[in-house]
Structure formats: C-alpha cells, structure tokens
Amino acid sequence: MTTVESPPTAQPIWRPPAGALWSGRWVDGASAMPVRDPEDGSLLGHVTDTSPVEVDQAVAGVAAAGTSGEEWPAWRRREALDAAARLVLRRREVLTEVMSREGCKTVREATAEVSRAAETLRLSAQQTGRLTGETLPFSDTSRGAGRLGWYTREPVGVVAAITPFNDPLNLVAHKVGPALAAGNGVVLKPAEATPLTALAFAEILLDAGVPAERLAVVPGTGAGTGRALVGHPLVDLVSFTGGFRTGNEVARAAGAKKTLMELGGNNAVLVLDDAAREAAAHAVVAGAFGVAGQNCLSVQRVFVSSRIADRFIRDVVTATEALRVGRKADSRTDIGPLISEREAGRVQEWVREAREGGAEVRTGGQREGAFHWPTVLTGVPADAKVMTEEIFGPVLVIEPFETVDEAITRANGTRYGLQAGIFTAALETALDVAERLRVGAVMINDSSDFRIDAMPFGGPKRSGVGREGVRYAVEAMTEPKVVAVRRSA
Structure with a gap:
C-alpha cells in the first residue's frame, strides 16, 4: 500500500447561487457554515447554517405550495425527473468534483455515483404512472349494498429528508426523487459535511422543471436545523438515513409522524x-x-x-x-x-x-x-x-x-x-x-455490498424502519384515499 502524497494547491470549486433554498428562491440565511475538504482541511466555501426560524419559513413555504398534485400533475413530474436524470449526466464533471472535494469519495467512486443518481431519478420518473389504486369489494358485505368505490394513492404532504455524507448525491436522489414523483413537497437537510453536493443537485432539479416552491434545501447542524425540521408540525413524513443513535433522536423529535429510517448495518x-x-x-x-x-x-x-x-x-x-x-x-x-x-x-x-x-x-x-x-x-x-x-x-x-x-x-x-x-x-x-x-x-456468491436502486432496501432490528428503494419509497410517501358512491334507491 502506498503512503498518502501531499495534496496540490486547492483549486476553486463550484459554488451554489446562495447558501440555501426556500420559499421558491435561493437565499443566504443569517448564519454561515464553512465547508472543508476532509483530506487537507482546506476551505471550499460557506453555506447557510439554517436556524429554527428559517426552517419554519422553509417548511411553511413548501406546505403552502400545496400537495394535491393538481398544479403539478403526474405527467409534468415525470418529465421533470426524466430531464433531471439527463442533466445529472450532463453535469457529471461538476458533480464529481464537488462530491469528491467536500466528501470522502475518490474521483472514481464519485463518478460512479453520478451514474447511479441518474438511474435513481429515471426510476423515480417511472413511478408517476404507477400511482394507481384499485376498486373496493363493497358487494362482498351486506352493508355495502348499493355502493361502489375505489381508492387512489395521494401524496402525504411535506417530506423532510435528512441525508448522510457517504453517498451525498445518490442518497439525496433516493429521498427527493420518490417524494417528488409521489407529488409531495420536500425539505432537504443534507449532511453537515456535504451540503454543496445537495445544493448542486437542487439546482439541477430546478433547471429540469421542478417548481421551486416545492423544494427547499436547509443546510445546518443536526442539533439545530435537523431537530427543528423533523419536529415541525407541517412535516408529514420524515425520511432519515444515518446512525441508530441519531435515528432514536429523530424519532423522539418527530413525534407521531410517519418515518422511513435506514440506520446502518454490521x-x-x-x-x-x-x-x-x-x-x-x-x-x-x-x-x-x-x-x-x-x-x-x-x-x-x-x-x-x-x-x-x-x-x-x-x-x-x-x-x-x-x-x-x-x-x-x-x-x-x-x-x-x-x-x-x-x-x-x-x-x-x-x-x-x-x-x-x-x-x-x-x-x-x-x-x-x-x-x-x-x-x-x-x-x-x-x-x-x-x-x-x-x-x-x-x-x-x-x-x-x-x-x-x-x-x-x-x-x-x-x-x-x-x-x-x-x-x-x-x-x-x-x-x-x-x-x-x-x-x-x-x-x-456476492458480498453484502451490493444493491440496485429498484430493490426494497432496509432491514430488521437496529437497521431501520420501513423500506426504501424507489418504488417502495413512493408507496410509503403516499396514502390511500377511498371514494365511495352510494347509488340512488
């Protein structure tokens, strides 16, 4: 094994339009947070350290955009996510550099993750045409006589997505893609160490046609930004990937909300x-x-x-x-x-x-x-x-x-x-x-380290709550709505 060589002088890195995104626009919050390269500690830039008050503005803005799907129908969601998948590949060099500089991935690992994130978006786009329900068996009971009905799958509302540093692009795509495909609004808190990748991804989504008011990115600490986000009363579902102990804290802060949590493995x-x-x-x-x-x-x-x-x-x-x-x-x-x-x-x-x-x-x-x-x-x-x-x-x-x-x-x-x-x-x-x-x-005849992004993902015991994977996340991020019709006598 070779020893670590001295790094060259750091070159400029892509910078976001501002340090955060909420209420349909790029904004710089009241406080800033530095982003550093873990390899040598060099300063890469600053993002917003989003305060609880600013989190409230971000969540309220997404909630106000509405989640009925009427203003952003499924076919438009599909087109935007497909366009985003293409843009991710088109901006591979920028995403690879940002991901590798602020995080722990080598350039080879970061390049591979860009391709996976594009695939995750493509899979998310496919799910918009599968948000179907089914008819209900009213005739199977005497109490259902004279009635017919069905159920549809509706968005849960506002999804709070909290992502880790180790896959800073694809795991963001795994939460944001399904949430948007299902018709939800999303407030994303990326890992403290890797917020630039998330902001670059958000820029791609907006350029691809995702309505800005349906997406917010709130960088910051877990204790401040994260706690305020998961505990916000307008958040309907929390999707979290991280450690078991932090997952317990998230569950306590969230209270009686739907949660999806992937908490690791041994x-x-x-x-x-x-x-x-x-x-x-x-x-x-x-x-x-x-x-x-x-x-x-x-x-x-x-x-x-x-x-x-x-x-x-x-x-x-x-x-x-x-x-x-x-x-x-x-x-x-x-x-x-x-x-x-x-x-x-x-x-x-x-x-x-x-x-x-x-x-x-x-x-x-x-x-x-x-x-x-x-x-x-x-x-x-x-x-x-x-x-x-x-x-x-x-x-x-x-x-x-x-x-x-x-x-x-x-x-x-x-x-x-x-x-x-x-x-x-x-x-x-x-x-x-x-x-x-x-x-x-x-x-x-393979190691544990294999996954395709279409498979249900998660595990029992301390490994989490629920299952991710695009199709299964979309299902978790929607709820059935029953419509029953009583015929005239």
Whole structure:
C-alpha cells in the first residue's frame, strides 16, 4: 500500500447561487457554515447554517405550495425527473468534483455515483404512472349494498429528508426523487459535511422543471436545523438515513409522524468450504474497503470455514495490501480519507481496543490524519466494538467456523440486520442459509455490498424502519384515499 502524497494547491470549486433554498428562491440565511475538504482541511466555501426560524419559513413555504398534485400533475413530474436524470449526466464533471472535494469519495467512486443518481431519478420518473389504486369489494358485505368505490394513492404532504455524507448525491436522489414523483413537497437537510453536493443537485432539479416552491434545501447542524425540521408540525413524513443513535433522536423529535429510517448495518459474509475462494476474497475486499468502509452495506465480519480459513485470510491480506491509499483526486487511488480526522481517530481506537483484547492485525492498522489504512483483524473478542457495532471505517474482521449452523448463529448475533452475503457452490445450502439469516437482503456468491436502486432496501432490528428503494419509497410517501358512491334507491 502506498503512503498518502501531499495534496496540490486547492483549486476553486463550484459554488451554489446562495447558501440555501426556500420559499421558491435561493437565499443566504443569517448564519454561515464553512465547508472543508476532509483530506487537507482546506476551505471550499460557506453555506447557510439554517436556524429554527428559517426552517419554519422553509417548511411553511413548501406546505403552502400545496400537495394535491393538481398544479403539478403526474405527467409534468415525470418529465421533470426524466430531464433531471439527463442533466445529472450532463453535469457529471461538476458533480464529481464537488462530491469528491467536500466528501470522502475518490474521483472514481464519485463518478460512479453520478451514474447511479441518474438511474435513481429515471426510476423515480417511472413511478408517476404507477400511482394507481384499485376498486373496493363493497358487494362482498351486506352493508355495502348499493355502493361502489375505489381508492387512489395521494401524496402525504411535506417530506423532510435528512441525508448522510457517504453517498451525498445518490442518497439525496433516493429521498427527493420518490417524494417528488409521489407529488409531495420536500425539505432537504443534507449532511453537515456535504451540503454543496445537495445544493448542486437542487439546482439541477430546478433547471429540469421542478417548481421551486416545492423544494427547499436547509443546510445546518443536526442539533439545530435537523431537530427543528423533523419536529415541525407541517412535516408529514420524515425520511432519515444515518446512525441508530441519531435515528432514536429523530424519532423522539418527530413525534407521531410517519418515518422511513435506514440506520446502518454490521454486515456479515459467510464463506463455505466449497466456495470459489479467491473470487470470494476479492469480493470481500472490494465490499469492505470501498469509500474507506464508510458504507452501510460494507462487509465488516467474515465467517469462513476452518477448512479454508488460512488460505482465505492470505488471499484477503494480499488483495488488501494491493490497494492504494492516497489523494481522492488521483484516479489511481483506491482508498481515500474518512470524513474527518476525528472519525479516523475513532476507528483507530476501536482497532486498539480489539488488539488489547487479543486480536491480531494481519495488515493495516495505521492512521495518518483523516486517512486510516485498510485493516484486517483476526482473533477478535466477541464483545469488541468491531464485532458488535457498525464501524463505518476500513476494518474487516475474519473468523473461522466449524459448522454452517455456527456461522449462521454468529452472523445473526448482532443488533443489526441490513444485508449479508454467502459464498458456496451448493444452491440448496445457499437457499437454506438465506432463509435463516435475519437480514433485509442476502447476496448469494456476492458480498453484502451490493444493491440496485429498484430493490426494497432496509432491514430488521437496529437497521431501520420501513423500506426504501424507489418504488417502495413512493408507496410509503403516499396514502390511500377511498371514494365511495352510494347509488340512488
């Protein structure tokens, strides 16, 4: 693995028309918040640190725009979202630069995310023609005699969307796209670290024809801006992606509102003795260390058959040591920085705790500023944080198992249940394991780190509430409305 090179002098970056968006216009709020590159701390610009009073203005403006769909019919929503998908691809270079500079993604990772965000918008546009209901069986009860009726799906109203730093474009698209497709208004609070990407995305939506009064972007802190937003009485649904503890705070602040929450994972992969060992090792390394492990689907725990464990560990260590740690702007870089030096220090502390408990560092373990080298651990105590919590960093734990039953029990032995993977040549075994794993999705002969944007996304236990994925988010962001007609006697 290479060492981090000194960054070149920072060049100017795209700037938004103003520090926030609400009431149908770009505005600068009363307070400003700096945006810095986590790689070197350089100042990239400022956005609004939206106050509770300003949040109230933003929510009230979106609510006043109306959500009946009459002024912005489904076909216009479809056209705007399709146009936005095309504009995202057309502005790939700007989005890639902004995303990579303010966040933790390498240029290669950011470029790939632009394509995914365009696809998410395209999928959202398709849903406008599927907002259909069905007729109701009034004739199936004597009390329904002389009546006929149906239900339609109507927008919930105002959606508050709170997004994380690790996928600052596509996860914004995953909340805003379905919300707009369903006919709602949206107030977006992006992550404190990555607000410029969200503002660039908002500019694209407006240029594509989304009515400005139906969209607001309110950068700011979670404690100030976020709390005021989710607790606002005119907000009808809160869609949040982040950590479990913050999710609890969001739920308390929101009160009796509909919520969609994706709260992370501590994802396991099972490698059986009949697996394609080298292919499994490379998939695990890619799934563990992409975006420096800052991904809710990252592989964190691997349980490998003791019959192949030594060879598998060697394969993983070799593949890990081939990764290049370096500047985000270098197209050769595989591993960039964490979102902050503080987070890198936390990851280092979790690794230290595991080592003091008897774990062996097979490779990695070192830190330099916001960079933490990809790390492989074995012999980790069962109660160490790297085994029980979501690390959200480039750390992988590998442990041998004797029986498949043991592996399933250990994989399920966490308070999270987002996704899992299994490598085996035996289809019957794979299907049996998939049935017994308590997670939202199981990837067979793949790592946990796989998702298409059309699939239902989420998991049981601490991993969240409800399901995202475009079609399923649209359904959650609408409500059935019944119309019943009583015939004349």
